[in-house]
Amino acid sequence: MDKNTVISDDKNYIASTYARFNIVVKEGHGSIITDADGKQYIDCATGIGVNAFGINDEEWKKAVVGQINKIQHVCNLYYAEPQAELAKLLCEKTGAKKVFFGNSGAEANECAIKTARKYSDMKYGGGRYEIITLKNSFHGRTIATLSATGQDGFHKYFSPFLEGFRYAEPTMDGIIKQYTDKTCAVMIEVIQGESGVNVLDGEFLKELEKFCKERDILLIVDEVQTGNGRTGYMYSYEAFGLHPDIVTTAKALGGGLPIGACMLFDKCENTLNFGDHGSTFGGNPVACAGAISIVRRIDSKLLLEVQGKGAYFKENLSRIKNVINVSGMGLMIGIETTKPAREVAQACLERGVIVLTAHTKVRLLPPLIIKKNEIDEALKILNEVISK
Numbered sequence: 001m002d003k004n005t006v007i008s009d010d011k012n013y014i015a016s017t018y019a020r021f022n023i024v025v026k027e028g029h030g031s032i033i034t035d036a037d038g039k040q041y042i043d044c045a046t047g048i049g050v051n052a053f054g055i056n057d058e059e060w061k062k063a064v065v066g067q068i069n070k071i072q073h074v075c076n077l078y079y080a081e082p083q084a085e086l087a088k089l090l091c092e093k094t095g096a097k098k099v100f101f102g103n104s105g106a107e108a109n110e111c112a113i114k115t116a117r118k119y120s121d122m123k124y125g126g127g128r129y130e131i132i133t134l135k136n137s138f139h140g141r142t143i144a145t146l147s148a149t150g151q152d153g154f155h156k157y158f159s160p161f162l163e164g165f166r167y168a169e170p171t172m173d174g175i176i177k178q179y180t181d182k183t184c185a186v187m188i189e190v191i192q193g194e195s196g197v198n199v200l201d202g203e204f205l206k207e208l209e210k211f212c213k214e215r216d217i218l219l220i221v222d223e224v225q226t227g228n229g230r231t232g233y234m235y236s237y238e239a240f241g242l243h244p245d246i247v248t249t250a251k252a253l254g255g256g257l258p259i260g261a262c263m264l265f266d267k268c269e270n271t272l273n274f275g276d277h278g279s280t281f282g283g284n285p286v287a288c289a290g291a292i293s294i295v296r297r298i299d300s301k302l303l304l305e306v307q308g309k310g311a312y313f314k315e316n317l318s319r320i321k322n323v324i325n326v327s328g329m330g331l332m333i334g335i336e337t338t339k340p341a342r343e344v345a346q347a348c349l350e351r352g353v354i355v356l357t358a359h360t361k362v363r364l365l366p367p368l369i370i371k372k373n374e375i376d377e378a379l380k381i382l383n384e385v386i387s388k
């Protein structure tokens with residue numbers, strides 16, 4: 001199929017929910033993507049933080065194909081090794097006690113919302129069901145996770161949304177204003193990705209944790225985008241010394257296959273019971289086998305490299321003319337410039353670098369394994385585009 005047929009079939013037959021850039025992605029290797037015309041790009045998007053170990057990652061492919069050659073799906077009425085092994089690995093890495101597997105970030109967050117509500121219901125009886133989320137947060141596209149998302153722009157057309165969410169400014173005053181005797185949880189992204197790579201204030205986070213502990217309010221951290229090495233930490237809450245009660249993750253976890261995980265720590269270890277939750281595809285053995293190969297490789301050496309590469313990126317980006325501000329942690333970077341982000345992204349694409357946007361900012365989520373010369377080439381093109 002030639003490029004124009006792909007684009008016209010897509011426009012004719014796929015629901016128009018995405019503002020696609022005008023390239024047809026064909027294949028890739030490491031940090032390089034090749035389109036249908038044979039043009040190459042440096043990938044600073046990783047399919048929104050998914051292909052964190054690059055494209056055509058040999059170890060991941062071996063794990064996935066190895067599992068496909070055994071069995072492609074096991075329903076959750078039976079035991080299977082990859083799911084058990086991945087759950088154990090995640091618990092060992094984080095101190096979580098139990099894991100529930102779904103297929104996406106939104107599903108991981110749905111599980112977190114259900115768990116928080118049930119925890120409170122079991123302990124305090126019904127009615128204590130409110131969850132405080134933050135302004136400018138993003139938690140997913142299902143009705144519950146849209147309801148949790150603290151942005152008016154997402155609260156159109158689909159009413160009624162789920163009740164029980166209150167949106168706070170990311171300050172203690174903001175939290176206290178939204179806190180009521182019905183509050184059962186606070187859900188945060190430590191670094192707000194979709195809304196512009198906004199890193200929350202460390203002191204606020206520590207105070208929030210204390211506030212929650214004192215009131216038996218569960219602290220839920222959404223690590224869907226920030227997780228699995230992206231920020232130079234296994235999970236970004238570690239950088240702030242937090243001890244959440246629930247952590248959700250997805251995107252990079254599966255290395256390219258759909259998977260979401262909701263990790264339950266001490267307090268809610270036994271909250272979910274038979275029949276409380278489930279998923280046909282959740283914990284699919286192929287996705288889990290791939291995820292094991294990803295999680296195993298996120299060690300202290302890799303994390304230090306990510307921190308180093310992130311610092312290098314940031315330092316060089318902040319020197320570019322017309323750059324107002326560079327935010328983020330590790331290889332999750334937001335760039336505020338004097339130009340519209342979409343225009344910068346389009347111009348970068350034309351010159352051979354794929355970047356993302358996040359509200360008014362340019363967002364970079366390059367592969368964790370990106371090489372120095374690839375970073376330099378990406379910086380050169382970003383410089384040309386932004387400083388012009």
Ligand SMILES: *Cc1c(COP(=O)(O)O)cnc(C)c1O
Nearest residue numbers: 104105106138139140193224225
């Ligand atoms: C992407 C994202 C989600 C939603 O994940 P899906 O896999 O698209 O459902 C939720 N929370 C955060 C912070 C995200 O970045």
